[in-house]
Amino acid sequence: xxxxxxxxxxxxxxxxxxxxxxxxxxxxxxxxxxxxxxxxxxxxxxxxxxxxxxxxxxxxxxxxxxxxxxxxxxxxxxxxxxxxxxxxxxxxxxxxxxxxxxxxxxxxxxxxxxxxxxxxxxxx
Numbered sequence: 760x761x762x763x764x765x766x767x768x769x770x771x772x773x774x775x776x777x778x779x780x781x782x783x784x785x786x787x788x789x790x791x792x793x794x795x796x797x798x799x800x801x802x803x804x805x806x807x808x809x810x811x812x813x814x815x816x817x818x819x820x821x822x823x824x825x826x827x828x829x830x831x832x833x834x835x836x837x838x839x840x841x842x843x844x845x846x847x848x849x850x851x852x853x854x855x856x857x858x859x860x861x862x863x864x865x866x867x868x869x870x871x872x873x874x875x876x877x878x879x880x881x882x883x
Contacts, residue, residue, distance in 0.1 A: 765792040774876040775801045789860040791833050795819065795848035803845040804876045807868040810838040812846070817854035820847040820873075 766824075768780035777799055783790040792815075793801075803822065811820060818831040822845040823838050830836060838844045848854035866874070 768792065774873050774880075775799065777803070787862055787881050788803075788844065789863045791858040793846065793847060793856045793858055795854040795856075797848060797851050797853075799854075800847040801845050802880065803843050804872060804879075805841050805843045806838075806860060806864060806872055807840055808862055808864045809840050810837040810844070810858060810860050812838065813859070814856040815850070815855040815857055817852050818850050819854035820849060821845075822847070 763782050765780055765782060768782055770778050771781055773779045778796075780792045780796040781789070782792050795801075812830075812835070814830050814832050814834045814836075816832055818829060820827055821830050821836050822843075823836070824844075826841045828836075845857060846854070
């Protein structure tokens with residue numbers, strides 16, 4: 760049996776500049792733990808695969824397409840592929856979310872998503 764404590768996982772460098780820790784990664788699925796401190800957010804982006812978010816702690820705002828909704832602990836949010844999405848922590852406490860991408864995006868899909876985020880930043 761393999762067990763993983765998110766606190767012991769390494770934070771991965773990402774274009775969002777937030778605490779993101781890859782907990783599981785195989786040919787079928789990718790699982791990332793994201794912790795947003797007060798005032799932090801992701802940069803709005805789209806993924807080439809379906810994603811779902813599961814709120815572990817705190818409250819935040821999830822934006823998918825043109826919809827925004829406040830979410831709290833124990834809520835699962837479905838984010839279809841190719842629809843821009845974002846997570847925001849507008850509270851004073853930590854907002855922790857489990858992000859599951861399925862199927863796992865290819866290396867090329869990941870590179871393209873990162874490039875799109877960087878391009879949208881430089882155009883602002």
